[in-house]
Amino acid sequence: MNTNEAEYSLLIKARNGNKEAYGEIVKIYMRRAYFSALTLLGSHDDALDISQEAFIRAYRAIKKFDINKKFFTWYYQILKNLCLNHLRDKFRHSINFSNIYELLENIKDNGQDVEIMVERNETKKIVWEALWKLPPEDREIITAKDIVNASYEEIAELLQIPTGTVMSRLYNARKKLRKIIEEMR
Amino acid sequence: MNNLTERFQYLITKALDGNLNSEEKVEFEKLISESKDFQNEWNSLKEIKEVTKSMKFKEPPQELWDKYWLSVYSRLERGIAWILISIGASIILIYGGFKLIESIIGDATLTWILKTAILAIIIGFVLLLVSVIRERFFLKKTDKYKEIIR
Numbered sequence: 102m103n104t105n106e107a108e109y110s111l112l113i114k115a116r117n118g119n120k121e122a123y124g125e126i127v128k129i130y131m132r133r134a135y136f137s138a139l140t141l142l143g144s145h146d147d148a149l150d151i152s153q154e155a156f157i158r159a160y161r162a163i164k165k166f167d168i169n170k171k172f173f174t175w176y177y178q179i180l181k182n183l184c185l186n187h188l189r190d191k192f193r194h195s196i197n198f199s200n201i202y203e204l205l206e207n208i209k210d211n212g213q214d215v216e217i218m219v220e221r222n223e224t225k226k227i228v229w230e231a232l233w234k235l236p237p238e239d240r241e242i243i244t245a246k247d248i249v250n251a252s253y254e255e256i257a258e259l260l261q262i263p264t265g266t267v268m269s270r271l272y273n274a275r276k277k278l279r280k281i282i283e284e285m286r
Numbered sequence: 287m288n289n290l291t292e293r294f295q296y297l298i299t300k301a302l303d304g305n306l307n308s309e310e311k312v313e314f315e316k317l318i319s320e321s322k323d324f325q326n327e328w329n330s331l332k333e334i335k336e337v338t339k340s341m342k343f344k345e346p347p348q349e350l351w352d353k354y355w356l357s358v359y360s361r362l363e364r365g366i367a368w369i370l371i372s373i374g375a376s377i378i379l380i381y382g383g384f385k386l387i388e389s390i391i392g393d394a395t396l397t398w399i400l401k402t403a404i405l406a407i408i409i410g411f412v413l414l415l416v417s418v419i420r421e422r423f424f425l426k427k428t429d430k431y432k433e434i435i436r
Contacts, residue, residue: 120362124355131354136343145346156358157365206342228337246303247338253305268299275302275331282334 112172116163123163127156130173134180140244141184141237143201151187155180177259185237201233202226231281239274246271293317294324301328302335383408 108129114122134155138148159166159176166175205225232240245251245259257264297314300306306314318324390396390404 120359124359127355127358131351135346135354139343149350153354153358153361157362160362161365204344206344225337225341228334229341232338243338247335248341248343250339253303268296272295272299275299275334279330279334 108172109168112163112166112168115160116166116168120160123160126172130176131156133173134176136249137177138180138184139204140241140248141181142187143204143233145200145204147187151183152180155183158183171258174258174261178261181241188237201229205229227282227285228278231278231285234281235274235277239270239277242267242270243274243278290317298324298328298331302331383412 108126111122111125115126131152134152135148138152138155139145142148142151155176158179162179166172232243235243242256242260245256246253251259253264253267256267260267262270294317297306297310297317300310301314318328387405387408390401393401396404
């Protein structure tokens, strides 16, 4: 049984109310779910809470899920709505910048000159902060491409938009990011 | 936006992501060599891309993943518990309310005007509650914008 078949079988069981099977689905996608929420929310606690809440809502609505489609694409719509509603409802459009650096992994010491390493980390911090000043949808698309390294087709499927739109949105988001960086320097 | 700018946007996006084929690469290099603006845009966006592609989210401790499903499962169970508690509480409230009305009507020591006032308050409260529940229920069922992110 290949991965798709195994997942299909788990989804069938989950649709029939088997929580253990659904647990396996959650375990497959929990990392992706958490990091997707983190991209939009910029807070570890919120990302954890909302990604779990989205799994709960997905389970309650699993009878509506078209078993022939990809689970994560469907789940992501629930997750994104929850994240954006969370930002709107709690007036949390402004990200807490004192926390965002904790989410970033520092450049590792690969025998580089300490000065160069510090400078690179500083540049990285500026770009990172600028990234969090972008609207969530722009941050989402840049993160998907540059940090997660997803293909245009994968992003198109996830966001349910044509590939051409992915490219134009990516271009515009990158230009916005550049503008913010220029203003910060 | 003219066709050339649109074409440049398409090519620069693919160039930044390393997706240009050999023909597009030649076309793109020609475009940036002929226009200072295109050249500047390419340099500035390339610089940012180099930084963003080196970024990684910090991985949370393994403990978080170990407990992730358990936490989802507990919350799922708690949801069911809340539903049961709500059903139980509603039944008790309705029964209690019915008994209260029954005792007020049957109480010979209360004057009819006081009985009417107490009953009016109780009925008014019930009507208000039913109205709010109905409104919420129908709004949820018929709200055509419910899928839209507000």
